[in-house]
Amino acid sequence: MGDFRAFVMTLLAFDALIVVVGSLVLPPDPASQVFLIAPALLTAPVFAWWLVYRDGFARLQGAVESDDDGE
Template structure:
């Protein structure tokens, strides 16, 4: 998978996570949900860029599965 395609897939996955977590954590008031979900959606492209183009997935995997060698 190319970098751009991985970026788009990662961005869509992060957006889905933001909407699900925002709907669970925030009260049902739409204004409050926008205050929580809005900034998170603005940070999602930066996080997707870091994960795809700056080897963030490799760093996260290294934390989850450390090399014992």
């Protein structure tokens, strides 16, 4: 999978997760959802960029594998 395609898929996954968790955790008041979900949606591209273009997935995978070796 290309880097851009991986970025888009990661960003869509983050956005879906933010909307679902935000709608379950926050009150149904539209104003509170906008004020809390909007900043999360604006920071999601930063995390997606770090995971795809700065080898964040490899770092996370290495951390999981090192935890498995310690057992």
